[in-house]
Every structure is written in C-alpha cells, then in structure tokens.
Amino acid sequence: MDRDRDGWRGVAGRQGGVVTRAQLRDLGVSRWFVRNQVVAERWVARSPTAISTFTGVMTREQRMWLGVLQGGPRALVGGMTAMEVHGLANWHRDTITVLVPYGDDIQEPIDGIDFVRTRKAIDSFGSPSSELPLMRVEPAALLWAARERSDRTSQGILAAVVQQRLTTPEALTSWLRSLKPLRKAPLFRQALADMSDGAQSLSEMEFKRLCRRFGIAEPAQQTKRRDGEGKLRFTDCEWRLPDGRLLVLEIDGGFHMEVEHWEDDLARQRALSAPDRVIIRCTTREIRDDPERLVRDLRRLGVQRAA
Template sequence: MATSDVRLLAGRQLGLITRAQLRALGISRWRVRNQLAAERWVERSSTVISTFTGSMSRDQLMWLGVLQGGPRALVGGLTAAEVHGLANWHRETITVLVPYGDDIQEPIDGIDFVRTRKAIDSFRSTSSELPLMRLEPAALMWAAQERSDRTSQGILAALVQQRLTTPESLAAWLRDLKPLRKAPLFRGALAEMSEGAQSLSEMELRRLCRRFGIARPAQQTKRRDSDGRVRYTDCEWPLPDGRLLVLEIDGGFHMEVEHWEDDLARQRALSAPDRVIIRCTTREIRDEPQRLVRDLQRLGVPKAA
C-alpha cells in the first residue's frame, strides 16, 4: 500500500518526493537508502529525492524548487508568469518564493529562493497542481525588485498586451500588496494602459506628447485592412485637413527579416488615400524625442488643447 501511495504522490509531483513525505507514507530511511544505492532513485538535494534517474525537465526543476523551499513555497516571478502563458520574457533561473523565516536546507543551482514577509498563502493559484503564484502578484512583486523602471513597466505592459490580465486586475492587486516598491510608477503605467496604451513604447509616446504639448493620440484603434482583416494601429491623430496620421512603433524584433516584411505588408494593407502611415522605433521615442515631435508637427499633428 505504501508503495502505491509513493507512486501516486510522486506522480503528482512529476517524479519528485521529499524525505518527510516518504516518512509520512511509512517508508523507512533504510528503504530509501537501498533505493538510492540500487540507483533506482536519485538524491536531488538533502531534502528531495527523484524516483527516476537522468536529467530533469524545467517543470521538474520547478517542483524541486518548491519541495526544497518547504510546504508554503510557491513558484513566483517571471517563472510563474511563464507558466501562466507569458511569452518572450524567459529567464533560465527559476524563482521560488518562500516565507521569511522558513528554513531552506541548501541552495540549488538554477533556482533563486526569494524570501518575503508578505502572507503568500493568498497568492497561490488554484489552476495548477504545481504550487504556483497567481499571475498578478508574481509579476508585480518581480517588477518591484527590478532595477530598471523600463523593464518593470514593460512586464506589466506585456501581460496586458498578451491579454493575460487587465490593468484593472493589476491595479487591484497593487492595492492588496502595499506597501510595494515602485507603486506610484506602476499606478501611472496602469492608468495609461486603461486608456489604451498596450506597450511600454506606447506609454512613453503618451508621456512624450504631454512633455512637448502635442495632442495625445488614439491608441490601439480597430481598423480593417484591404483584405478585410482586423488590425489595431499603435497611434492615430486626425489632421486638420481631414486625413488621418497613423504612427506604428517598431521594437527591436522588427529588424528581423520576417517581421520587417510582415510590417511592410501590413502598412500597405492599411494604407488609404486619406490615411498617412509613418513609422518610428522605440529607441527614437527614448533617445530622439525632439526630432520625432518635430516630424509629427510638420505632418500636421496639432498642439494639445
């Protein structure tokens, strides 16, 4: 009976089990020692044993981290966001959140144990067998510790842009997590996202407009291209002569040939006699704002009311 219970519990934990769990199931330390000596099991840490040999997958490393971290440990940070579906923000190191004061027997290569004084029991996701933080607190707490303000805001914008959460949900969690570093910065960014900005570059463009006193654009406007496909434009301004100025903002990935060609085709499909489409890069918004504003004004973008 004990053997089947071990198999069942280890199966739920992707083949990993702690010594304490084995004792609770009636498995003696002598039997554990014999399994290890026979090389049927492998000691992955002083606390955690795998019931398989060979290398571990990333999912199994997450289980190793939470089992090593203790019964209240949760996969957190960008690792949790990745499990929830966030794309293009991969970090090789796995983040595990543990309550402050809980004992971690030893460090493990590739796993970052982050201590917190916050009551993390309410952060646990109910959608996963893996002890996993909910998306919003995982991202906000990671962003609060990130050195770069641009990166901190960028992760929140990516979550909204990829439709994994909403500005309103993030704002609600921001209130629940207080005190939290960078909270004023996050509140401002989330307010801009609620008004239509869905990327860090779009938020920075809105700030550029306020700084230089030009009209704020409409953002993420739904349009149909010449093939009838639904598209969303980054920024739009109605011009005094009745035409529409569309600004598309390119990030670094647009320099890849495939993306570049897709963007050219998209621009052609969105073009119309009464619609002027121009492009800029995120670097220009950040490093050459005066030049960009000058070009926008030359094309007819009015001053702010």
C-alpha cells in the same frame, strides 16, 4: 509495504516524481527503504530534503517541484518562472524562482534555483487551478517588476502579460493595492493607467508620456481598422487632423529591423493606406533618444497641441 509504496507512488505521481523525506516518512516508508533505493540507484537524493523516484536529468517542471519542496510547505514557484508556466512568451530565464516566506527554513541552496524571501503574506498568491504550487500571474509579475533594477524592463513585463492576454490592467491595479507597500508602485500605477487607455506595449506607453512632456495631443491607441483587403488591424497611434485626414503612427521595435518583419510592416502599411489616411513610422530609439525631432515632425504634419 505494498500499500505504503502505492501511497508514495500516488504522491510522487502528482509531484513530478519528486517527494520529500518527510512525506515518505508520513506515508510509512522507512528511511532504510529510502536509503536502499538510493544506493541501488533507483532513486536519487536531489537535496537534503527531496528525493526523486527516478534517475537521469530532471525536466524543468520536475526542477520546479524540487524547488518548492525544498522551500517548504508555503513555497510557491514565482517570478518569471511562474509567468512562463502561465504562458508568457519571449521572456524566458533559465533560473527557476521560488518564493519563500521569511522564517521558513531552507536547508541548502540548489544550483539553478533562486529562493526569494518575502515578508508579504503569500497565502492568497497561489493559483487555484495548478497542481504545482504556483503564484498567480498578477503578484508574480508585480513582485518581479518591483525587484528589477531597470524601470523600462519593469514596465515591459507588465505590458507583456497584458499584451499576451494573461491578465488585465484592472486586475494588476487591484493586486497593486493589495501588495502595498511595493517598490515602484507610482510608476506601475501610471503604466497600468496608460494600458487601460489603450497602450499595449512599453513603446506606446513611452510615446504617451512623450506627448504629455511636449504638450501635444495624445493619440488614440490600438484602434481597430479594416485594411484594403478587409482584414482587421490595430493601429499603434492615430490622430484626426483639423483637415479631416487621419494621421497614423506605427512604432517599430528592434525586431522590426529583421528582413521578414520589415517586409510584413511595409505590406501592412500599404494595406492600411487610403486617400484620407496618412501613415508614418518611428522607432522606439527615436522616442527615447530623439523625441524633439519626432514631435517637430508630428506638429508639421498637423498634430495639434494638447488642450
């Protein structure tokens, strides 16, 4: 029995302390031994399938293991949960998402874990560098975005994984081809094309579409500039005007309204200013709700019509 216990300890150690009854059986651990451990409150039956070899509150990672073990041998942590594990910031969701192929049996739902069925062949979706059965960031982002009802949020998550350097527009585009048919694919292709052209946020993508809609020249985006202190900066949008001056447009999201961000932006604007460089600002709300006035101001400042 000592040898058998060493066997289950090794498996449990690799799985956050969570094992399935089938794994224990395959390792030679009898169901009577499992029952006695549970009755003695040394182990806990977390579901009909999975046992934790510890008591107390489970960590988030342990709950992920619980989800994939309950979901079956092909289940993967997916969606926003997978992206968070890969390092995505500011998009946290409490619910853990587990992707499960159609046809695989899930004996019972678990509170706080969302089992998402898919007909897609998910064998290639797994991250090779993770002990935890985890989706790669690209299919996780695209499948989550396809399920999301809001187009803005769908595009926003794709922009976020690119902006936070978890992947590239080119990698997402390649996966988009692999996942077809995929809901919202034309929208995603356009968004990824805008990102490849330099847009790094949803607001920048929306602004490029505004330019096309109103027929004004599209700006250069995320251009490197040295400010007055020699620091490297990236401008949101800029145009070279007919008189040789440079017009820079900085787009402020909602977080820019906080006092500290607002003061940082003012200091950044002063540092970037120069005799031949005009810097103006707008908000994401203006892009969505008052584009005519924004375009009128840009034309008045010298932005030309698109060729």
